[in-house]
Amino acid sequence: MTAPEQSGSRPRPQFGEYATPEEQRRRIRQPDATWDLDSGRHTASAPPAHTPSAAPAPAASAGEDSIDADLKRRRRFADRVITVGLLVYGLFNVLTSIPLFTDYSAYADTLFEMMGLEATLGDPDGARIWGLAAAIVLGLGWLATALLSWANLRRGRISWWIPLVGALVFSFASGLLLTVPLFSDPAVWDLLVQNAGG
Numbered sequence: 001m002t003a004p005e006q007s008g009s010r011p012r013p014q015f016g017e018y019a020t021p022e023e024q025r026r027r028i029r030q031p032d033a034t035w036d037l038d039s040g041r042h043t044a045s046a047p048p049a050h051t052p053s054a055a056p057a058p059a060a061s062a063g064e065d066s067i068d069a070d071l072k073r074r075r076r077f078a079d080r081v082i083t084v085g086l087l088v089y090g091l092f093n094v095l096t097s098i099p100l101f102t103d104y105s106a107y108a109d110t111l112f113e114m115m116g117l118e119a120t121l122g123d124p125d126g127a128r129i130w131g132l133a134a135a136i137v138l139g140l141g142w143l144a145t146a147l148l149s150w151a152n153l154r155r156g157r158i159s160w161w162i163p164l165v166g167a168l169v170f171s172f173a174s175g176l177l178l179t180v181p182l183f184s185d186p187a188v189w190d191l192l193v194q195n196a197g198g
Contacts, residue, residue, distance in 0.1 A: 079160050081099045084107075085150050086163035087142075094142045097135070101174070104131030104181065113181075127181035141170025185196035 019027070100107050105124045112119050121127050143165030152159040182188050 032113060040057070074157075076156060079158050080153055080158040083153060084146070086151065086160065086167075087146050087149060090142055090163055090167055094138050097138060097174075101131040101135040101138070101178065104128045104178075107131060107178070108182070117188075117191050119188050121181065122185045122187055127185075130177050130181045134177040136178060138170055138174040141166060141173070145170070 104127045105121060108121050108124075108127065145163055146168070149159045149162045152162060182192070
């Protein structure tokens with residue numbers, strides 16, 4: 001026989017079967033319904049028997065974190081698609097514009113025809129330099145925009161706006177260069193003024 005059985009005492013409880021009702025309620029975090037009834041309170045106003053402890057809160061925040069991470073991942077993917085799409089569209093425009101700018105005489109003739117002017121450039125060779133400069137600015141501008149967009153994408157930053165700003169800035173700069181030969185040619189300038197006045 002074991003020592004507890006010899007002494008006649010009961011074995012020590014292991015799972016709380018000898019705990020008082022108060023100790024049991026404290027362990028399971030259940031309110032005392034008897035006290036509620038004695039004090040005149042409705043037992044439904046007491047907190048539920050299965051009151052969540054502080055432990056599930058990290059699980060909820062972990063779920064929110066995973067949702068936030070998923071949203072960020074989708075935004076980054078959408079930003080990459082838009083940025084690359086804008087860069088490809090910009091490259092197409094640059095590649096089609098450079099040959100047109102380098103042949104400035106043909107560019108000027110097309111422009112005059114669209115404006116309804118019968119004019120020719122007085123110095124086509126001098127104008128060609130401005131067309132080359134505009135083509136170089138446009139090409140280097142696209143390259144700088146692409147490099148900046150790529151670096152920004154690698155850092156995980158929003159980048160869709162970079163191709164748009166680059167297109168505006170470098171298209172405006174090359175457009176200004178293209179207008180220099182038109183406004184510096186006296187015959188063309190006189191025709192433009194007459195056309196605007198008439």
